[in-house]
Amino acid sequence: MLNDFGEDYIATKYELKASTRTNYKYMYTKYIKENIEMRDIASIRYSDIKKFYGELLKHGFKPNSVEIIQTILHPVFNVAVKDG
Numbered sequence: 001m002l003n004d005f006g007e008d009y010i011a012t013k014y015e016l017k018a019s020t021r022t023n024y025k026y027m028y029t030k031y032i033k034e035n036i037e038m039r040d041i042a043s044i045r046y047s048d049i050k051k052f053y054g055e056l057l058k059h060g061f062k063p064n065s066v067e068i069i070q071t072i073l074h075p076v077f078n079v080a081v082k083d084g
Contacts, residue, residue, distance in 0.1 A: 004041075005041060005076045005077075005079055005080045005083075006028055006032060006033075006072070006073075006076050007028070008079075009072070009075055009076045009079055010024050010025055010028060010072070023068070024068070024071075024072055027065070027068055027069055027072060028072055031056070031069060032069060032072065032073065035052060036048070036052060041077070041080045044077075049073065053066050053069070053070065056069070
């Protein structure tokens with residue numbers, strides 16, 4: 001599940017400032033968990049993520065906020081691929 005990788009990723013990013021870690025946790029919990037957290041990570045396609053970003057923008061998110069979410073998700077998927 002995506003949640004397994006997402007929370008671990010944030011928890012092990014030791015170089016993050018406390019404020020950045022807090023912001024990442026908030027964004028992950030509020031927006032990522034509510035939308036795609038419980039899906040099997042192998043079932044999530046690139047087009048699903050692009051649609052997710054588009055929906056966020058359509059609902060009034062600023063591009064910078066979507067970039068923060070992308071900054072969280074991109075390495076989460078990289079770790080998932082490496083871990084198999």
